[in-house]
Amino acid sequence: MTIIAKKPLKTPKQRLGAKKMPKKGKVASYVVLLVFTALYIGPLLMLVLTSFKxxxxxxxxxxxxxxxxxxxNFTTAWELANFPRYLLNTALYTGIATAIxxxxxxxxxxxxxxxxxxxAKLxxxxxxxxxxxxxxxxPQxxxxxxxxxxxxxxxYILLFLxxxxxxxxxVNYIKSIPRELDESAAVDGCGYYRFIFTIIMPLIRPAIATVTVLHAIGIWNELILPTIYLTNDDLYxxxxxxxxxxxxxxxxxxPLAAAVLMLMMPMLLLFLFLQRYIISGLTAGAVKG
Known part of the structure; x- marks a missing residue:
């Protein structure tokens, strides 16, 4: 009796004829990645070094x-830029405008x-x-x-609403949520606003986190609008x-470099706190629907 040996099953990559990336391609991709990393990290590193000189x-x-x-330099920047008062104003503007x-x-x-x-499409x-x-x-x-x-x-807050x-x-993220939820909520007698705040908003937390970070950073770093609309030192x-x-x-x-570093820390902490939601919110909001 002749025994026929079975061939080992091919993996999906082997069945599709997938090939490994050539070494030259890998080296080129790493070189490009290092160049972009240097372009981003270089100015930031120079800013940090300048703040200690x-x-x-x-x-x-x-x-x-x-x-x-x-x-x-950090002590000087804190005093000269009136950080306690201006930082409180910025937090107030950013928090209220972003929430609304x-x-x-x-x-x-x-x-x-x-x-x-x-x-709706229009x-x-x-x-x-x-x-x-x-x-x-x-006109504004x-x-x-x-x-x-x-x-x-x-x-000033109205400018960012x-x-x-x-x-x-x-919109694109909400389109990925089944419409059957709307019908089920209506059958159970759930009101419109209750449905949005208790069901929809928890389901779209990644998108909300993404919008929150993008909007808050824009208000926090704004320089042109306060120069135009605010002339009172107490409101800066x-x-x-x-x-x-x-x-x-x-x-x-x-001291300016030290002030900029202190200025970016709250937004950096906000980003680190919400980063697990941001990527999924951006990708789903960009491709779904």
Missing amino acids: SLPEFFRNPTGWPEGFGFE CVITSVLVAFPIARGYFKG ILTLYLIALFLPPALI FQLILNLGLFNTRTG VNPIGIIIL PITRGLIVFEGLYGSNWP
């Missing part, structure tokens, strides 16, 4: 290592995603077009001025306070 030391060797790692923007964006995105009214298209339009600074300024909201906290990219992300955000380091004959670079 004195001004004469910075002018002698702008790109070298500091002679010491003292925190005098996220809640209203969900309330707008849900009926658009479900198509519960005529013209409105979504208008939000998409708004991404490519320049900011209407002159005239509106704020005529409403009596110039140089007020309320007027709409975010087209946030609505687009939320922290970015407006950094102008004190700009002198008549030059800038005080080491």
Whole structure:
């Protein structure tokens, strides 16, 4: 009796004829990755090093290592830029505007995603077009001025209540949620707003986290709008306070670098806290629906 040996089963990659990436291709990809890493890390590293230098030391060797790692520049920046007051203003503007923007964006995105009214696709298209339009600074300024909201906290917060990219992300993410949930909630007698806040919002947490981070970073780093709409020192955000380091004959670079590092820390912590949601929110909001 002849025994026929069975051939080992091929893996999916072998069945599809998949080939390993050539070594040259791997080396090229790593080189490109290192170049982009250097382009991103280089300026950040220079900013960190500058924050530990004195001004004469910075002018002698702008790109070298500091002679010491003292925190005098951070203390100077904290005092000169009036960090306690301006940081509180910035946190107030960012927190209120981001919370209102996220809640209203969900309330707008849900009926658009479900198509519960005529013209939903047209409105979504208008939000998409708004991404490519320049900011209407002159009409916006005239509106704020005529409403009596110039140089007020309320007027400044109103400038950040709409975010087209946030609505687009939320719409595309909500489309991935089965419509049967809407029908089940209606049968059980769940109200419209209760359904959105207790069922929809927990299901779209990745998209909400993504919109929150994108919107908060935009408000936190804004410099042009506070320069235009705020003239009272008590209302300035922290970015407006950094102008004190700009002198008549030059800038005080080491304390400015220290101030920038302190300025970016809250947003960095927010990103690290929400990062597990952000990637899934961006990918789902970009391809689903």
